[in-house]
Amino acid sequence: MRFPFCFCLFLSMLHFSDGCNLSDHSELTKVTGYTGGSVLLPCSCADLQSTVKTFTWKHYYNREDQWNEVFQDDNRTDRLKLFNQNSPANLSLLISDLRKEDEGEYSCYTSQTYTYVRVTIKGCDLDKNKPTAKVKGYSGESVVLPCSCTELQAKPEQLTWTFTAPNKNSEEIYPYEQSERVTGRLRLLNEISPGNLSLQISNLTKEDQGEYRCSVSSQQHINIRLRVQEELYFQSICLSTNKPAKNREESSTTTQHTGGIRRKQPQILH
Ligand SMILES: *[C@@H]1O[C@H](CO)[C@@H](O)[C@H](O)[C@H]1NC(C)=O
Ligand SMILES: *[C@@H]1O[C@H](CO)[C@@H](O)[C@H](O)[C@H]1NC(C)=O
Ligand SMILES: *[C@@H]1O[C@H](CO)[C@@H](O)[C@H](O)[C@H]1NC(C)=O
Ligand SMILES: *[C@@H]1O[C@H](CO)[C@@H](O)[C@H](O)[C@H]1NC(C)=O
Ligand SMILES: *[C@@H]1O[C@H](CO)[C@@H](O)[C@H](O)[C@H]1NC(C)=O
Numbered sequence: 001m002r003f004p005f006c007f008c009l010f011l012s013m014l015h016f017s018d019g020c021n022l023s024d025h026s027e028l029t030k031v032t033g034y035t036g037g038s039v040l041l042p043c044s045c046a047d048l049q050s051t052v053k054t055f056t057w058k059h060y061y062n063r064e065d066q067w068n069e070v071f072q073d074d075n076r077t078d079r080l081k082l083f084n085q086n087s088p089a090n091l092s093l094l095i096s097d098l099r100k101e102d103e104g105e106y107s108c109y110t111s112q113t114y115t116y117v118r119v120t121i122k123g124c125d126l127d128k129n130k131p132t133a134k135v136k137g138y139s140g141e142s143v144v145l146p147c148s149c150t151e152l153q154a155k156p157e158q159l160t161w162t163f164t165a166p167n168k169n170s171e172e173i174y175p176y177e178q179s180e181r182v183t184g185r186l187r188l189l190n191e192i193s194p195g196n197l198s199l200q201i202s203n204l205t206k207e208d209q210g211e212y213r214c215s216v217s218s219q220q221h222i223n224i225r226l227r228v229q230e231e232l233y234f235q236s237i238c239l240s241t242n243k244p245a246k247n248r249e250e251s252s253t254t255t256q257h258t259g260g261i262r263r264k265q266p267q268i269l270h
Contacts, residue, residue, distance in 0.1 A: 052089060052091065123151075174186055
């Protein structure tokens with residue numbers, strides 16, 4: 001009589017405590033993310049039908065030399081997402097809008113097993129060894145001032161573009177414009193890559209000539225020197241031949257139409 005009872009109790013205890021055996025629980029998973037992006041920390045029960053009673057995600061903070069529960073001790077819960085509501089055995093953690101501080105070791109705990117995930121976050125660094133780039137533009141046209149993180153997928157935690165006209169003080173032009181001179185003429189070309197910090201200036205004028213600086217931190221910046229050339233001769237030819245704007249772009253690649261004046265696309269010289 002006593003034996004089967006104990007056996008049943010034992011089985012039911014086993015059922016609860018062994019609800020979820022994590023897959024890969026002996027391995028360290030390595031994932032890499034980029035600042036501003038997101039990263040999925042995998043964790044799931046080997047048997048996707050199993051029920052999970054309790055589990056936690058912990059992050060090891062080197063600075064404090066301790067493991068903290070990410071949903072309790074953290075102030076980043078709005079950047080964390082779980083998927084276990086729809087798939088209870090999937091305990092993976094998604095961290096979005098990544099910061100450099102998200103780097104480190106994470107651990108997914110269920111009642112008796114755990115897995116480790118090492119998260120590496122790549123941030124935005126500028127190529128500091130680059131010499132000052134020299135860019136030439138033509139008045140009335142647009143020009144691209146090149147600047148990019150060495151990792152094109154990384155978004156800088158801050159970005160400013162400043163402009164210094166000859167013998168003038170420098171002024172910020174992006175993201176805050178300090179003068180109306182550039183209003184409506186600037187565009188950041190980061191649609192495809194968050195680490196592409198290149199700035200397009202359209203409708204150039206001679207006053208745009210000067211030194212530009214792209215900064216991602218107080219230590220990291222690159223300089224670009226912009227020279228703006230007048231294009232009066234070219235414009236007068238265009239007017240006299242009365243070409244539509246589209247053809248003007250095409251004719252600009254051939255030299256014949258410009259009466260012997262070599263018309264170059266804006267280019268980067270080193
Ligand atoms: C969990 O893993 C242990 C050891 O590998 C095994 O003995 C146990 O039966 C597993 N439990 C479940 C519910 O899969
Ligand atoms: C919480 O945020 C502050 C600044 O907003 C930061 O200094 C601190 O390290 C954060 N704490 C944790 C545990 O991430
Ligand atoms: C867990 O959910 C995430 C997000 O939907 C998915 O990418 C991942 O593949 C899932 N993991 C498993 C083991 O199903
Ligand atoms: C940045 O974007 C511009 C416009 O899309 C492109 O011409 C340029 O090559 C890009 N720069 C890098 C480093 O990819
Ligand atoms: C370009 O500049 C000229 C002269 O400053 C101005 O008349 C024109 O409206 C500007 N066009 C645009 C699109 O900003």
